[in-house]
Amino acid sequence: MTGLSPDEIGILALSLRVAIVSVLCSLPIAIVVGYGLARLSFPGKTLVDAIVHLPLVLPPVVVGFALLVLLGKRGPIGSLLDEWFGIVFAFRWTGAALASALMGFPLMVRAIRLSIEAIDQRLEVAARTLGGSRLWVFASITLPLALPGIITGTVLSFARGLGEFGATITFVSNIPGETQTLPLAIYTFTQVPGGDAQALRLSIVAVVLSIAALATSEWLTRRSAQSHRDDRR
Amino acid sequence: MIDVDIEQRLGDFHLEVRFSAEAPIVGLFGRSGSGKTSVINAIAGIGRPQRGSIRVNDTALFDAARRVDLPPDKRRIGYVFQDALLFPHMDVESNLLYGQRLRAPADRFIDEARVVDLLGLRALLRRKPLALSGGEKQRVAIGRALLAQPRILLMDEPLAALDIPRKTEILEYIERLRDELDIPIVYVSHSVTEITRLADTVVVLSDGKCLAVGDVDDVMGRLELKPATGRYEAGSVLDTRVTSHDAEDQITTLAFDGGELFVPRLDAPVGERVRARIRARDVSLSIQRPIEISMLNVLRANVTSIQEETGPIVDLRLAAGSATLVARITRRSFRQLGIHNGQELYALVKAVSFDRRSVGYA
Numbered sequence: 001m002t003g004l005s006p007d008e009i010g011i012l013a014l015s016l017r018v019a020i021v022s023v024l025c026s027l028p029i030a031i032v033v034g035y036g037l038a039r040l041s042f043p044g045k046t047l048v049d050a051i052v053h054l055p056l057v058l059p060p061v062v063v064g065f066a067l068l069v070l071l072g073k074r075g076p077i078g079s080l081l082d083e084w085f086g087i088v089f090a091f092r093w094t095g096a097a098l099a100s101a102l103m104g105f106p107l108m109v110r111a112i113r114l115s116i117e118a119i120d121q122r123l124e125v126a127a128r129t130l131g132g133s134r135l136w137v138f139a140s141i142t143l144p145l146a147l148p149g150i151i152t153g154t155v156l157s158f159a160r161g162l163g164e165f166g167a168t169i170t171f172v173s174n175i176p177g178e179t180q181t182l183p184l185a186i187y188t189f190t191q192v193p194g195g196d197a198q199a200l201r202l203s204i205v206a207v208v209l210s211i212a213a214l215a216t217s218e219w220l221t222r223r224s225a226q227s228h229r230d231d232r233r
Numbered sequence: 234m235i236d237v238d239i240e241q242r243l244g245d246f247h248l249e250v251r252f253s254a255e256a257p258i259v260g261l262f263g264r265s266g267s268g269k270t271s272v273i274n275a276i277a278g279i280g281r282p283q284r285g286s287i288r289v290n291d292t293a294l295f296d297a298a299r300r301v302d303l304p305p306d307k308r309r310i311g312y313v314f315q316d317a318l319l320f321p322h323m324d325v326e327s328n329l330l331y332g333q334r335l336r337a338p339a340d341r342f343i344d345e346a347r348v349v350d351l352l353g354l355r356a357l358l359r360r361k362p363l364a365l366s367g368g369e370k371q372r373v374a375i376g377r378a379l380l381a382q383p384r385i386l387l388m389d390e391p392l393a394a395l396d397i398p399r400k401t402e403i404l405e406y407i408e409r410l411r412d413e414l415d416i417p418i419v420y421v422s423h424s425v426t427e428i429t430r431l432a433d434t435v436v437v438l439s440d441g442k443c444l445a446v447g448d449v450d451d452v453m454g455r456l457e458l459k460p461a462t463g464r465y466e467a468g469s470v471l472d473t474r475v476t477s478h479d480a481e482d483q484i485t486t487l488a489f490d491g492g493e494l495f496v497p498r499l500d501a502p503v504g505e506r507v508r509a510r511i512r513a514r515d516v517s518l519s520i521q522r523p524i525e526i527s528m529l530n531v532l533r534a535n536v537t538s539i540q541e542e543t544g545p546i547v548d549l550r551l552a553a554g555s556a557t558l559v560a561r562i563t564r565r566s567f568r569q570l571g572i573h574n575g576q577e578l579y580a581l582v583k584a585v586s587f588d589r590r591s592v593g594y595a
Contacts, residue, residue: 122318128305129277129312130332130381140331144322228321228363 004205008198012205015182018093019161022101023108023154030105030153034112035142039121055167056106064099064170071095071171095172096179100164104157111156115149116142147224155217159210182206235259235385235417239275239285239295248272248282248441257411260432260449261421268441269421273387276419277312278305289385289417309340311378311386311416315393317370319362325373326358332381340382343414348376351413352406368399372406379416386410386418392427400427407431429453429470429510449508454550454557467548468512469559475505484529484584491553495529496587513548513561515586519579520570530582534558536574541567551580 004012036042037049055063071078072090081087089095119142127137143150165183172179174188186202189195238251248268261269274280276287278294286296293301294308311332319328329345349355352372362370371391378386388407392400404427411418411431422428428435428449435452437444445452454469473487473494483498487507494509501507522531534551541547547567551558558580572578 120318122314123320125279125305126312126314126318127320127331129279129308129310130377131306131309131335132331133304133306136335141320228361 011185018096022097026101030108038113038116053106060166064167067171099167100161104160108153108157111149111153115146151220236288239282241282252446254434256433258418260428260435262428263438267438309384311383313388315390317374336382389421491556513559516560517581528581529584532580
């Protein structure tokens with residue numbers, strides 16, 4: 001029905017899996033970091049801020065290389081993870097998800113941080129005086145009010161993950177069926193004589209996916225803004 | 234019963250306040266920057282004093298020496314903020330129930346239906362805060378604070394953001410709370426009108442210090458507090474009782490032990506206690522009882538103290554029976570009439586100088 005071959009569907013499914021898993025795993029961390037940067041003051045805050053933003057300014061290849069060095073099978077962290085928990089990132093799709101998460105993280109944190117900073121802190125104070133513990137106030141006031149920013153951050157990071165190339169290919173290579181996501185597949189086809197037609201087909205898929213992600217985010221943001229308005233007038 | 238004895242340094246500002254009050258409504262009065270909000274925040278647990286203690290009904294909320302410092306959510310305080318601060322993502326009913334849901338059933342003494350009726354919120358329950366008027370928002374905020382089942386209600390300039398008709402409306406609701414519920418209220422305001430109408434005990438703050446604590450009629454008439462209570466609004470408060478209504482002229486007669494006051498018609502039953510505020514600048518003086526004059530209120534009074542300043546204005550404190558009046562006249566009149574301490578004279582007040590907000594149920 002879609003006119004996609006089984007191979008193409010496989011590539012699409014892998015890309016979606018990598019992007020979705022990367023977003024789901026990084027979201028809770030991004031919310032905590034975004035909240036910390038927006039509301040807390042602690043020594044080394046500027047440094048944390050800089051580290052979070054690093055993937056935005058570094059060449060993706062450098063990020064991928066750093067991951068390879070640290071989390072590769074013989075890397076200092078990678079070998080420990082393998083030994084203790086049996087977790088391996090190198091040359092697996094989970095590694096691709098990790099690379100995507102890292103590259104999308106600054107975008108996600110930034111959107112969440114901005115939306116938390118825009119919330120009137122006195123609303124949280126009011127909720128505390130009404131008997132809400134810190135955690136409950138965070139869950140019932142801060143999070144729902146930051147929802148538009150959380151949605152935006154998630155979609156930006158998701159789109160960034162779908163398009164991730166440099167860090168992924170450096171860290172987990174280009175293995176069909178395991179780490180060959182949409183951009184990697186497109187790149188591969190452009191390197192083969194006569195692969196242009198297939199590269200074009202996959203590029204169209206990528207364009208459609210990105211537009212769908214944007215439209216979804218727009219719709220969700222509008223719905224959450226609508227919920228502050230009176231439905232009956 | 235509320236007991237506050239705190240010291241707090243906030244940058245350059247030094248707050249040192251001590252008072253103890255037992256009254257349905259305690260007024261915290263002072264100009265902006267006098268430290269009113271810092272005091273109320275310390276009671277709520279939002280700011281932390283360096284020294285001292287805060288007690289409500291003998292429960293220590295804060296005691297630096299004994300290392301007691303309850304977090305705001307454990308203090309059982311109802312805080313009504315100047316700009317309502319309703320949660321924009323919840324409808325009115327969810328806002329109202331936010332605090333109640335967090336209190337143990339055993340601590341509950343007031344339920345939603347009661348609060349909704351008391352504050353007239355029935356028609357608003359499904360609305361979102363964004364669609365409410367200022368007065369409606371403030372009513373919801375008061376309801377929300379009440380349903381948190383507080384030991385004490387703190388109100389920080391709750392009328393400041395409202396226009397005059399809304400102010401009057403909310404004042405009436407606050408009077409209903411005082412009469413129908415048994416919750417002490419700490420009411421913060423820089424408005425003499427609001428304080429004299431609502432408060433029983435007044436704490437006057439200036440520059441982080443407590444200038445005076447006492448009954449509202451006593452404190453508001455004291456001349457030496459004028460710099461803190463404000464020049465324009467300076468005046469006195471009389472505790473009176475409604476004795477009759479004149480249907481034809483639409484005039485209500487109020488009695489107090491220094492005489493009778495005639496004011497524009499009040500909606501209060503005969504016998505009701507009413508507090509009337511008279512601004513010093515609305516009081517004229519006459520050495521002899523004037524005749525054929527439009528002013529309805531002529532009160533016999535004695536001069537008890539004179540405050541002369543260098544400017545063109547002289548303030549006098551007068552005793553009419555056991556009540557105190559403050560009169561503001563020009564230095565020229567003061568000199569021409571030869572007014573002196575102990576002199577008996579007549580204080581004249583136009584009935585129309587009493588507006589709706591300066592006369593209220595006590």
